[in-house]
Ligand SMILES: Nc1ncnc2c1ncn2[C@@H]1O[C@H](COP(=O)(O)OP(=O)(O)O)[C@@H](O)[C@H]1O
């Protein structure tokens with residue numbers, strides 16, 4: 001089990017800052033808040049640490065130049081603000097890191113860049129190269145091309161996936177609240193949660209919508225989900241206030257510390273469970289559920305009862321039980337059309353043995369869901 005004592009020793013660190021921590025009361029970018037963060041991160045770089053910054057704030061930075069009083073509600077307005085704001089945000093980061101002799105590199109990612117395996121490797125290669133060269137990658141969602149269907153929305157999940165992507169040994173989520181509270185942080189009687197060791201410590205914790213002025217998008221629920229994802233991938237997480245960033249990164253007793261799971265799952269399995277969007281659903285019978293869950297056996301054609309979606313060989317699919325409960329995500333070894341034909345008893349001539357024994361999902365290509373995990377509600 002990891003502990004707060006490991007925070008100060010981390011070498012490869014992903015720091016995420018939310019819009020709410022980069023903006024003033026009016027919801028517009030406050031450059032001084034950005035400068036204060038850069039000062040803290042530059043000190044880490046000076047100590048030889050590799051830092052990846054995931055920064056929100058593009059939409060907020062675009063408000064003033066466009067004469068907008070608040071974050072636009074429609075997507076195209078948000079995209080226009082982000083298009084203007086992202087350049088301004090990077091200019092400020094470039095100038096401020098430059099004061100310490102540090103170069104920054106802009107990395108804009110869409111959900112597709114993480115969910116598609118070839119893009120995932122490409123993004124990883126670029127990030128690693130930037131870090132090798134001593135450049136601080138500044139990551140944001142590529143808001144200008146992200147649509148409602150294909151977007152992270154908040155940057156918390158993106159930060160957790162980037163942390164796994166680069167093999168970080170610490171993820172720090174900075175927000176406008178001191179810690180995760182067990183209820184509304186402004187309500188009487190709510191208290192900060194110092195440590196989360198596992199799902200049991202999250203039982204009964206209430207999270208509400210984003211806070212002040214509505215500049216943030218994900219709220220605390222997105223942060224807890226992201227922290228749980230990263231911790232499950234073996235990466236400890238500190239959730240703290242941006243104004244306590246220095247203390248949080250030094251391992252001080254501030255914010256909420258999420259202990260990492262003892263072991264990192266294999267990278268392929270993490271990607272399957274958290275980064276992919278399923279292309280379909282395969283319903284399996286009770287015996288196959290048991291085979292997959294308890295004996296890590298492959299899914300054979302004979303154990304399949306229903307098929308939904310248009311997936312090809314190699315696409316991610318969700319395996320569900322007879323009542324639609326999520327069992328696992330796996331990579332299909334049969335295309336949807338072929339599988340439907342096999343289930344209908346259409347003879348296949350180009351494979352060995354009886355069709356009931358055809359592998360639908362291989363044993364090594366399966367990431368089991370914990371009982372509380374959410375999976376996509378249907379094929380993409
Ligand atoms: N249980 C909770 N503990 C802490 N903060 C909470 C909780 N529930 C809701 N919040 C709200 O979540 C907000 C942070 O989310 P958000 O505004 O999306 O921040 P960011 O812009 O940093 O991503 C806080 O300002 C707080 O009001």
Ligand SMILES: N[C@@H](CCC(=O)OP(=O)(O)O)C(=O)O
Nearest residue numbers: 018019057058059155217218
């Ligand atoms: N990509 C968006 C981030 C959206 C957002 O507000 O995220 P967050 O503050 O992390 O909840 C932007 O740069 O404006």
